[in-house]
Amino acid sequence: MIRGIVRPVTEKGSNKELDLKARFLQHISNIPDGKNLNKCIQCGTCTGSCPASYVMDVTPREVIALFRAGDIRSILSSRTIWICASCYACTVRCPQNIPVTDIIYMLKRMAIEQEIFPKRFPVYALSRSFVSIANRYGRSFEPGLLILYYLKTNPMNLVKMIPLFLKLVARGRIMVIPKKIKAARALSEILSEAQIMEMIVPAPEEYVY
């Protein structure tokens, strides 16, 4: 058994900046090199390298600036964290070795935890659909995934996808029946235990921020 502190998740909807900051710092210690965040020199290389920064409301550089200004709420409410395609261009070019992409993944999880996003939000809807299928079958199932996703967000788009869908079916590139792994039941037991493990947070180290 691990020695750790079982902490309840911060009250849902808690927007207190202090709570958010504490939570943020807690998570950052789990990211390798996460503490390099301190060393950001605001050079903007991350923003310049990002292929999607042109549609972001808060650029990667500004994300770090906002954190240091004590305004995590703005980051969590931005479109930015959901537009990130996780291409890691920012991470490999950062002169201070800040793991920008992994920080953004962490911010996505925080935003979900704090419920600061609309429920029909595309990326969240896609993630949730994927997770529900993967948990059940142990495998992905594209048709099911896309149907669930488009029903949750914009059913009209489902219709627009039909021509491409048919072309792919004709070439045997669509699995029409979902496949289930043999150990599906064992997997769900593993995942239940993992849910409990998710809540165990190691004691935070000294944060010198």
Next chain:
Amino acid sequence: MEYTYYPGCSLESSARGYDESVRFVFSTLGCDLIELEDWNCCGATYYMSIKETISLVFSARNLALAEKSGRDIVAPCSSCYTILYKTNQVLKNNPIMLAKVNQALKKDELEYHLNANVRHPLEVLINDIGIENIRGKTCNSFAGLKMAYYYGCQIVRPDRGLDDKENPIMMDMLFDALGARSIYFPMKVRCCGGMLMTTRSAVALKLNKEILECAVENGAECIVTTCPLCQINLEAYQDRINKHYGTDLHIPILFFTQALGWALGGSDADLGLKRNLIPFQLADKGIEV
């Protein structure tokens, strides 16, 4: 040589041509690919967005199963490769996380001892078999065919120790040795948008247009890639890009093993070439050696 084969979900559906051609290439070169028994989905980027520990557990189950055989894992899908590799790395560097993950895996009597090694077929072919040996087994030459080698993000970033992150050259070296001609292609590692094609298609269409145009403007006759999502993003939306941007793109996108397999004498069926949406008759381009 023997490897544990981790196809991943895409290779059983949208990227079947990749699966077929990887198997063909490896068997022609005398290597055994033994599929990991009852593997589960790696989780892809969707899972990391939701719950960290759970997503690591999900992916680590495969590592725990694979380490039993002692063979290296070969994962063709760039995304599966990077997720499994990343899971391995996180667990190697974070003993608390490893303990949490093993606590969960215990429910099916599994335990991960950090002995798995995750590799990509491109690197395996070049490092374990060697370009000269591969060339020795080819029977078709590309005869100066101009190819754009598109690496995308996942196999070069963040650092996987595989190749240079800004200007990787593994595919360049391999195919140039087989008679192809690489072109100047600065977009070789530029992101294709990945899942943005579903969630924010306008952004992804723009990114793909830029990559395709860059290849075409520099004279590419085809684009060769290592990632199922890149392949489908680049291939299946050229019509939409043409409609939206007034371009006239119609360039075939192949998995690198489809091209390599052809050089090794594979038929269209061996390589799943008929599954590609934009047909490409390699036989017309190359010459028999």
